[in-house]
Structure formats: C-alpha cells, structure tokens
Amino acid sequence: MVPAATIAQWVKNAVEQTAVHDLHTHLFPPSFKKLVLWDIDDLLTYHYLIAETLRLSDISYEAYWGMTKAQQAQHIWQTLFVENPPLSEACRGILTVLSKLGIDTSTRDLGAIRRHFPASEMQRFFDRTFQVANCSGVVMTNDPLDPVEREYWQSGTEVDPRFKTALRIDRILLDWPAVAKDVSDLGYRVSGDISGQTTAEVRRFLEDWVKRIKPLYVACSLSPTWRYPDDNVTTRILDQCVLPVAREHNLPMALMVGVTRGTNPQLRLAGDAVGKSDITSIHRICATNPRNKFMCTMLARENTHELAVAARKHRNLLVFGCWWFLNNPSLIEETTRMRIELLGPSFVPQHSDARVLLQLIYKWDHSRTVLAKVLTDKFVDLAATGWNVTQNEVTSAAKGYLAGQFQRFIDMKI
Ligand code: HDL
Ligand code: ZN
Numbered sequence: 470m471v472p473a474a475t476i477a478q479w480v481k482n483a484v485e486q487t488a489v490h491d492l493h494t495h496l497f498p499p500s501f502k503k504l505v506l507w508d509i510d511d512l513l514t515y516h517y518l519i520a521e522t523l524r525l526s527d528i529s530y531e532a533y534w535g536m537t538k539a540q541q542a543q544h545i546w547q548t549l550f551v552e553n554p555p556l557s558e559a560c561r562g563i564l565t566v567l568s569k570l571g572i573d574t575s576t577r578d579l580g581a582i583r584r585h586f587p588a589s590e591m592q593r594f595f596d597r598t599f600q601v602a603n604c605s606g607v608v609m610t611n612d613p614l615d616p617v618e619r620e621y622w623q624s625g626t627e628v629d630p631r632f633k634t635a636l637r638i639d640r641i642l643l644d645w646p647a648v649a650k651d652v653s654d655l656g657y658r659v660s661g662d663i664s665g666q667t668t669a670e671v672r673r674f675l676e677d678w679v680k681r682i683k684p685l686y687v688a689c690s691l692s693p694t695w696r697y698p699d700d701n702v703t704t705r706i707l708d709q710c711v712l713p714v715a716r717e718h719n720l721p722m723a724l725m726v727g728v729t730r731g732t733n734p735q736l737r738l739a740g741d742a743v744g745k746s747d748i749t750s751i752h753r754i755c756a757t758n759p760r761n762k763f764m765c766t767m768l769a770r771e772n773t774h775e776l777a778v779a780a781r782k783h784r785n786l787l788v789f790g791c792w793w794f795l796n797n798p799s800l801i802e803e804t805t806r807m808r809i810e811l812l813g814p815s816f817v818p819q820h821s822d823a824r825v826l827l828q829l830i831y832k833w834d835h836s837r838t839v840l841a842k843v844l845t846d847k848f849v850d851l852a853a854t855g856w857n858v859t860q861n862e863v864t865s866a867a868k869g870y871l872a873g874q875f876q877r878f879i880d881m882k883i
Pocket of ligand 1: 495610690725738741792793822824
C-alpha cells in the first residue's frame with residue numbers, strides 16, 4: 470500500500486504545480502486601464518475590508534466615503550492591521566500576497582510597502598502575479614451595459630489572451646423594464662413589455678455581444694427569492710431570449726444564486742448579503758432545458774449540500790466554487806470534502822472572484838492548501854481499500870479540479 474506520506478507529497482506537488490484556469494473573476498487586462506485594480510491601495514480598499522473596517526472604526530460612513538483612496542487605504546491599514554490583529558481571511562490574504570512577493574511587513578509601515586508598487590510597474594505585476602499564482606488564465610465578468618467597459622470592446626481594444634470572457638447579464642434579466650431604455654439607446658427596438666419584437670431584439674443584443682466578446686459562458690447573479698419558472702419577466706427573458714442563444718452557441722448559463730443586493734446601501738459594493746435559495750428552481754431549470762448547460766454556485770452554506778445532490782441528478786449541471794462568503798478555509802474544506810464524496814471528479818472546487826490582480830496570489834495559495842489537504846485524505850482513504858493509488862492518478866485529479874473539468878464542460882455537446 471502506498472504510504473500516506475508519499476500520497477501527501479504527490480498531492481502537494483500536483484496541486485502546486487498544476488496551473489489553474491480561474492473560471493470567475495472581476496479582473497481586466499492591462500489595456501482596460503480605467504477598470505484595472507492592481508496595487509496595495511486597491512488591495513486594501515477591497516470591499517470585504519471596507520465592511521470589516523467600518524465595524525471596528527468609529528468613523529462615519531460619510532467620513533469614510535469622503536476620503537481619497539489613499540486615505541481610505543491608510544485608515545483600513547491602521548484599523549485592521551495596526552490597531553487590531555489582521556485575523557480575517559481578507560486581511561490574511563493581503564499578508565500572503567506581500568509575503569509571496571518578498572515584501573517585508575515587520576515595520577507595519579504602509580508607506581514603505583507602497584514603494585514596492587510604483588504605477589510604472591503595473592504591467593510587470595501582471596506577469597509576476599500570474600506566475601506566482603500559477604494561473605494560466607482568468608475568466609472576466611463582462612457587462613455590455615457598463616459604458617466604460619463597452620467603450621473598450623467597441624473600440625477594438627487588444628485583450629491579453631490570458632483574459633477570457635463571460636457575458637454577464639444581471640441587468641437584462643433582473644431590471645426589465647427599467648433597462649429597456651439603455652438597450653434601446655444602443656439601437657435595439659425594445660420596449661418595456663416583452664412583446665414579440667422586444668424578445669427578438671433582446672436575442673439580437675445577446676447574439677451581437679456573443680459574437681463581439683466570444684464568452685466562455687453567460688452569467689447572472691440571482692437573489693434568494695429567484696424562482697424558476699415564475700410568472701415574471703425574468704423567466705420570459707430566460708426562456709425566450711437567453712437560453713435559446715446559449716443553446717445555439719453551446720454556452721453554459723452560470724447561475725450565481727443567493728445574493729441580497731444592497732442590504733446596507735451605505736456600504737455600497739460592500740453592502741450585499743446572503744440568503745438561503747430555492748434548490749427546486751435549479752432542478753427545474755436543468756430538467757426543463759436538457760439541451761442547455763448550467764453552471765451553478767450558491768452563496769448560502771445551507772444550500773451547499775442540496776446543490777451537490779442536484780448535480781448528481783442533472784448531467785447538464787456543473788457545480789463550481791466556494792463563492793464570496795463561503796471562500797474561507799473552514800467552509801472550503803467542508804464543501805470540497807462533501808463534493809468529492811458526492812461527485813468524485815465532476816465539479817470545479819474553486820474560483821477566485823478576484824477584483825484586484827494581486828488577489829490571485831492569495832486566493833489561490835489559500836485554496837490550493839485546502840484542496841491539497843482534502844485530496845490527500847481522499848486518496849489515503851482510497852489506498853486503505855487496497856486500491857493501488859498512482860502518482861499519475863493524483864496528478865490527473867488535480868488537473869481536473871484546477872482546469873480540466875471546466876474545459877470538459879465548456880466543450881461538452883449536450
Ligand atoms: O456578483 C458577483 O459576481 C459577486 O462575486 C460580487 O461581485 C461580489 O461583490 C464579490 O466580489 N464577491 O467576491
Ligand atoms: Zn463575482
């Protein structure tokens with residue numbers, strides 16, 4: 470029987486040495502300058518840390534939002550790293566980034582740390598980050614209704630090949646009829662009601678953006694109250710516009726379910742929360758659209774188990790990631806262990822959700838550590854049955870979890 474220590478080494482090597490293809494981020498290529506976040510001040514003003522700071526600081530929301538980004542970063546550093554122990558996952562992440570980049574934090578002096586990130590070095594940090602994170606590529610979140618981003622696409626801006634696309638359609642699905650004017654202003658004959666012409670024109674809008682950005686999948690985030698089917702515009706747009714276009718182009722529809730937007734508006738992007746969602750809707754949408762492929766991640770821990778069971782029932786459903794409030798070591802371990810036990814190799818354990826380039830370094834370092842721990846246990850359990858575990862088998866499993874399973878699902882013809 471292969472010794473547990475040997476298996477542990479095989480798993481550690483395989484997980485560390487396998488390049489990850491990160492299937493969901495909010496990153497942009499260096500050419501999308503106005504949308505790039507990459508340095509220490511961007512890291513510190515990540516919305517997770519804003520929420521944590523405003524719990525410990527006595528500053529008012531107005532006073533915080535009235536600061537410059539540099540002042541906000543200084544206040545967050547002082548509050549979370551100097552006056553308090555940086556114990557949260559988001560704080561630890563920043564220290565992991567700095568450590569992996571060889572930056573000394575012993576002085577706890579933000580000014581000294583800032584000097585490692587001159588604006589002129591941005592491009593070099595792109596290459597260094599992908600290399601340190603061992604990441605082969607990331608999938609962006611591309612919103613054609615964001616005027617700043619749209620301008621880059623319509624002007625033919627060059628896109629670094631490491632940056633793949635995903636067509637994000639929250640507003641099309643959730644903000645009808647209010648969004649109809651924005652779509653109409655782009656030259657599509659749509660109106661507030663989902664009448665015949667509007668349906669055809671929404672499909673044409675989707676088709677145009679599929680052709681323009683060549684997405685790997687179409688995505689939307691949904692609230693805990695989302696139901697499918699429902700007697701509302703969201704279901705009609707899904708059934709009459711989105712799912713037909715996705716089917717025609719063999720594109721998965723990524724359903725990211727469970728976010729309650731703007732629970733505390735004073736926190737802006739940091740103000741979203743989580744709610745338990747309806748798993749029956751996932752079963753129904755997969756079962757009634759057997760020629761569509763669906764990716765799904767759910768934000769509530771309570772939905773994790775039933776989502777993994779749902780994936781066992783629908784071969785057109787790919788479960789992915791420990792999303793957002795689940796992206797913490799304790800919950801990544803619990804979730805990944807349970808998913809391997811229920812799904813074996815056929816799921817994607819993690820995505821980074823990175824918004825700031827350097828986050829790739831910590832989000833993947835932390836997740837790889839947990840994945841390696843769980844995968845070691847599972848292969849040791851296999852060896853205990855007398856199964857002759859091989860190093861190739863371990864390497865193949867790691868490659869599947871970090872890139873292969875996603876690619877297989879993208880390529881799959883249903
Ligand atoms: O809707 C989403 O894609 C979420 O990931 C949100 O962007 C969220 O603010 C986030 O960044 N989570 O990590
Ligand atoms: Zn996201």
